[in-house]
Structures are given as structure tokens and as C-alpha cells.
Amino acid sequence: DRAGLRGPLRESVLEPFLAGVLADDRQQTSDAFVRLLVRSFALGRPGVPAAGIGALPAQLADTARRAGVGIRLGQRVVSTRRRARGWHVGIDGQDAVTARSVIVATGLDPALDVPLPPSRGLRTWWFAADRAPSDDAALRVDGRRRGPIVNTAVMTNTAPTYAPRGQHLVQATCVLPSDAPEDVVRRQLSEMWDADTRPWRLLRRDDIVGALPAQDPPLRLRRPVRLGDGRYVAGDHRDTASIQGALVSGQRAAEAVLADLAR
Ligand SMILES: Cc1cc2nc3c(=O)[nH]c(=O)nc-3n(C[C@H](O)[C@H](O)[C@H](O)COP(=O)(O)OP(=O)(O)OC[C@H]3O[C@@H](n4cnc5c(N)ncnc54)[C@H](O)[C@@H]3O)c2cc1C
Numbered sequence: 001d002r003a004g005l006r007g008p009l010r011e012s013v014l015e016p017f018l019a020g021v022l023a024d025d026r027q028q029t030s031d032a033f034v035r036l037l038v039r040s041f042a043l044g045r046p047g048v049p050a051a052g053i054g055a056l057p058a059q060l061a062d063t064a065r066r067a068g069v070g071i072r073l074g075q076r077v078v079s080t081r082r083r084a085r086g087w088h089v090g091i092d093g094q095d096a097v098t099a100r101s102v103i104v105a106t107g108l109d110p111a112l113d114v115p116l117p118p119s120r121g122l123r124t125w126w127f128a129a130d131r132a133p134s135d136d137a138a139l140r141v142d143g144r145r146r147g148p149i150v151n152t153a154v155m156t157n158t159a160p161t162y163a164p165r166g167q168h169l170v171q172a173t174c175v176l177p178s179d180a181p182e183d184v185v186r187r188q189l190s191e192m193w194d195a196d197t198r199p200w201r202l203l204r205r206d207d208i209v210g211a212l213p214a215q216d217p218p219l220r221l222r223r224p225v226r227l228g229d230g231r232y233v234a235g236d237h238r239d240t241a242s243i244q245g246a247l248v249s250g251q252r253a254a255e256a257v258l259a260d261l262a263r
Pocket of ligand 1: 077078109112208243
């Protein structure tokens with residue numbers, strides 16, 4: 001509104017694009033956050049890792065392991081309890097761990113009694129196609145909002161490694177809650193791509209209820225990483241709803257731990 005953006009560019013392009021990026025199709029998000037995000041898109045170059053998004057935590061873990069950090073995977077923390085010195089961390093089906101400091105970085109999972117903002121959700125449908133409906137890598141939005149899909153893309157046009165040779169991977173994203181069945185999604189996809197989607201094979205559907213923390217106004221950047229009870233917290237909900245927000249909060253939490261241990 002402040003930039004005076006009206007008409008088809010706003011209604012048919014920017015609004016559906018932002019609905020998918022913010023997981024918010026009601027335009028409740030802080031305009032300060034939207035401007036921050038649009039700036040990142042304008043300055044950056046969108047992409048995905050060739051090996052999948054798991055390459056990002058794998059890279060962080062490699063660096064940490066080389067520095068002597070022990071990492072255990074596939075273990076669910078169920079409790080954190082204060083002990084005379086430090087903390088007792090309960091793990092589902094495993095022996096508990098004791099620690100001098102605890103940083104809770106479990107995303108928007110409410111299990112560990114950390115204050116969390118409301119979250120927004122996304123549903124992604126994944127299809128395999130023998131023929132790509134387009135050879136461009138652009139994210140398509142539906143300016144006419146003919147159904148639940150806010151954006152779709154042929155992922156293999158960006159990352160050919162995402163499918164076996166000769167196959168194509170198409171994603172279609174909807175904002176949760178959504179109860180649209182597969183046939184409605186396929187119909188909208190065929191309109192958006194101007195292609196027959198009947199031969200496409202549904203591979204899977206990912207419903208991520210806590211995809212992003214809500215960034216409602218007033219926007220509060222740099223929320224405290226010290227929980228009042230002696231634990232620390234890191235995650236995108238402490239900074240901005242993004243990977244870089246999660247990384248920045250992790251750095252802030254680590255600095256807080258080091259400062260407190262040095263006292
Ligand atoms: C479909 C989708 C697309 C996105 N695209 C982008 C994008 O293009 N760019 C961008 O910047 N951001 C994007 N995001 C947002 C980004 O993924 C998040 O902002 C980021 O992952 C948040 O990181 P985090 O460390 O706070 O939490 P998470 O990534 O959620 O990490 C929390 C971790 O804790 C683990 N965990 C949870 N509970 C427990 C427990 N009890 N015990 C042990 N472990 C536990 C989880 O398994 C998870 O591995 C996207 C999100 C989604 C869902």
C-alpha cells in the first residue's frame with residue numbers, strides 16, 4: 001500500500017507470490033517483514049542445493065564435527081530438567097544426557113516448553129512427469145487464483161539432480177489449512193501449465209504445519225535467545241522467518257552461552 005502498488009502486478013503477481021513465500025494468504029504479515037523479504041529476492045538469486053536442502057545442515061555438521069563436536073541424529077529430546085549443576089536432557093528411548101548449557105533449537109515443535117509464536121503452514125504436492133510442461137525454471141503463480149495452489153515450478157529445470165534422467169519433478173504449493181483433494185490440484189495445475197496433468201504420478205505430499213513462524217505486526221527482530229529459566233533458544237522464530245534468520249539466531253545463542261560460561 002505504501003509503495004502505491006496497485007492493479008494486476010500487485011493482485012495477479014505479487015500477492016500470490018507472497019502468499020506462498022510467507023505461507024500467508026490473508027495478508028496478515030508485517031509490511032516491514034515483507035519489505036525485508038522483497039529486498040532479499042531483489043538482491044539475491046533464488047536457487048536450491050543440487051543435493052537437496054539437506055546439504056545445508058550437512059555442511060554445518062561437517063564443520064562442527066571437524067571442530068570436535070559430537071552429533072547424534074534421530075534422537076528425540078523429550079525433557080530438559082534443571083540439576084544442581086547444569087541440565088538433564090531426557091531422550092526418547094535412550095539414556096539421558098547431562099549438559100552445562102542447553103540450547104533448544106527444535107523449530108516450532110511445542111514439546112519442550114519454549115514460548116513460540118503462532119506458525120503458518122504449507123502443503124507441497126510432488127509429481128513425476130515424463131515430459132516437462134515447460135523448460136523454464138521460473139516459479140509460476142496463479143494470478144486468477146483458480147484454486148488452492150499459490151505457486152508451482154518444474155524443480156528439475158533448476159536442479160536436474162532432483163529426478164532420474166528422463167524424468168521431471170513438479171512441485172505445487174498450497175497454504176495450509178487446505179482441504180483441496182488431488183483432482184482439484186491436478187485441474188488447477190493443468191490450467192497453470194496449459195498441459196495434460198493426468199499422466200503425472202503423485203509421488204508424495206508434504207504437510208508442514210509449522211513451516212514458518214507468523215511475522216505479524218509489529219515486527220520484532222532479535223527476540224531474546226536467553227529463556228528466563230537458564231536455557232537458551234535458537235531458531236527462525238527468534239530472528240526472521242527464514243534460513244538466515246535461523247542461522248543468525250544460532251550465532252546469537254552461541255555467543256550468549258559463551259558469555260555466560262565465561263562469567
Ligand atoms: C516448504 C518450505 C520452503 C521453505 N523455503 C525457504 C526458502 O526458500 N528460504 C528460506 O530462507 N527459508 C525457507 N523456509 C523456511 C526455513 O525452512 C525455516 O525458516 C528454517 O528451517 C528454520 O530453521 P530452524 O532451525 O529454526 O528450525 P527447523 O529447520 O525446523 O529445525 C528444527 C530441527 O529440530 C528437530 N527437532 C524438533 N523437535 C525435536 C526434539 N524434540 N528433539 C530433537 N530434535 C527435534 C527437527 O527435526 C528439525 O531438524 C521454507 C520452509 C518450508 C516448510
